[in-house]
Amino acid sequence: xxxxxxxxxxxxxxxxxxxxxxxxxxxxxxxxxxxxxxxxxxxxxxxxxxxxxxxxxxxxxxxxxxxxxxxxxxxxxxxxxxxxxxxxxxxxxxxxxxxxxxxxxxxxxxxxxxxxxxxxxxxxxxxxxxxxxxxxxxxxxxxxxxxxxxxxxxxxxxxxxxxxxxxxxxxxxxxxxxxxxxxxxxxxxxxxxxxxxxxxxxxxxxxxxxxxxxxxxxxxxxxxxxxxxxxxxxxxxxxxxxxxxxxxxxxxxxxxxxxxxxxxxxxxxxxxxxxxxxxxxxxxxxxxxxxxxxxxxxxxxxxxxxxxxxxxxxxxxxxxxxxxxxxxxxxxxxxxxxxxxxxxxxxxxxxxxxxxxxxxxxxxxxxxxxxxxxxxxxxxx
Numbered sequence: 001x002x003x004x005x006x007x008x009x010x011x012x013x014x015x016x017x018x019x020x021x022x023x024x025x026x027x028x029x030x031x032x033x034x035x036x037x038x039x040x041x042x043x044x045x046x047x048x049x050x051x052x053x054x055x056x057x058x059x060x061x062x063x064x065x066x067x068x069x070x071x072x073x074x075x076x077x078x079x080x081x082x083x084x085x086x087x088x089x090x091x092x093x094x095x096x097x098x099x100x101x102x103x104x105x106x107x108x109x110x111x112x113x114x115x116x117x118x119x120x121x122x123x124x125x126x127x128x129x130x131x132x133x134x135x136x137x138x139x140x141x142x143x144x145x146x147x148x149x150x151x152x153x154x155x156x157x158x159x160x161x162x163x164x165x166x167x168x169x170x171x172x173x174x175x176x177x178x179x180x181x182x183x184x185x186x187x188x189x190x191x192x193x194x195x196x197x198x199x200x201x202x203x204x205x206x207x208x209x210x211x212x213x214x215x216x217x218x219x220x221x222x223x224x225x226x227x228x229x230x231x232x233x234x235x236x237x238x239x240x241x242x243x244x245x246x247x248x249x250x251x252x253x254x255x256x257x258x259x260x261x262x263x264x265x266x267x268x269x270x271x272x273x274x275x276x277x278x279x280x281x282x283x284x285x286x287x288x289x290x291x292x293x294x295x296x297x298x299x300x301x302x303x304x305x306x307x308x309x310x311x312x313x314x315x316x317x318x319x320x321x322x323x324x325x326x327x328x329x330x331x332x333x334x335x336x337x338x339x340x341x342x343x344x345x346x347x348x349x350x351x352x353x354x355x356x357x358x359x360x361x362x363x364x365x366x367x368x369x370x371x372x373x374x375x376x377x378x379x380x381x
């Protein structure tokens with residue numbers, strides 16, 4: 001009886017304080033309005049997917065800014081709810097903190113609670129205004145993943161305009177993104193995407209901005225060659241090498257930059273054995289490199305850069321393009337670059353390569369050397 005009397009006197013006045021009641025009611029209303037809950041219908045999930053997928057960085061950036069206030073409100077509700085559940089919310093301490101919550105933007109841990117934005121854009125749609133917005137999005141580290149699809153990496157220019165493009169529409173974007181140091185960047189051809197799946201997943205999970213640059217191989221200028229093989233040839237020829245830059249992988253370039261997925265990454269050009277039957281019906285084998293010149297030979301727009309030579313006029317001075325680029329021509333000033341090709345009748349032919357295409361091959365070789373060095377291969381240091 002004495003204990004019961006004591007407990008009665010010590011019991012609280014009863015009821016939830018009005019300030020806390022209003023706070024909990026606001027929490028419930030805010031959280032219930034959140035469309036990503038476990039009870040969301042399939043239609044609601046599809047609607048969310050559409051709301052977070054865009055075809056330009058400009059529209060994605062606009063949507064991000066318009067929705068930011070709601071995201072901040074929801075992040076605040078989640079933080080307060082965790083404190084309420086733990087019974088740790090102290091009005092004297094937390095009211096002022098949450099009054100200014102999100103004024104300086106949300107930190108990566110808060111943003112990670114929400115879906116990232118996805119922008120899927122063709123390289124040809126990146127005009128000056130879009131490029132400016134893309135730079136702004138990447139440099140700000142916004143939770144936006146950008147997929148830039150390139151359908152052509154051999155952008156032939158008009159006479160007098162200088163070099164062949166070699167991805168001029170999207171390559172500067174990837175270089176700029178890598179130079180920001182805080183953006184995840186992955187480049188690969190469509191033929192390599194499956195093997196790159198873990199690195200793509202890592203980029204999607206990266207807290208911050210990420211850029212994926214992909215060559216589809218669908219140029220429309222390679223005759224009957226499937227886009228898959230065109231894409232593989234672009235990677236093999238170093239015209240579109242695969243590489244990743246992952247800021248979260250470590251503190252130095254050796255940890256962050258990776259080119260090892262390319263075929264024979266320590267060589268200038270990949271080398272493979274070519275087996276054929278010669279004019280005397282004897283089996284023959286020859287080691288051949290696959291260069292940018294070989295890739296250009298797959299594209300009908302570049303036919304004018306080649307001249308077929310009849311077999312009876314073949315000479316030792318017709319050096320393979322890779323040997324010519326390696327400097328073997330210095331031993332013979334009359335040497336000319338050539339390429340082995342196979343015609344529609346499966347007969348081996350040889351063609352001469354003009355100076356312009358050889359200059360572009362040297363540029364491609366120099367760019368590949370730069371990527372090798374960034375990846376720690378043949379470092380000049």
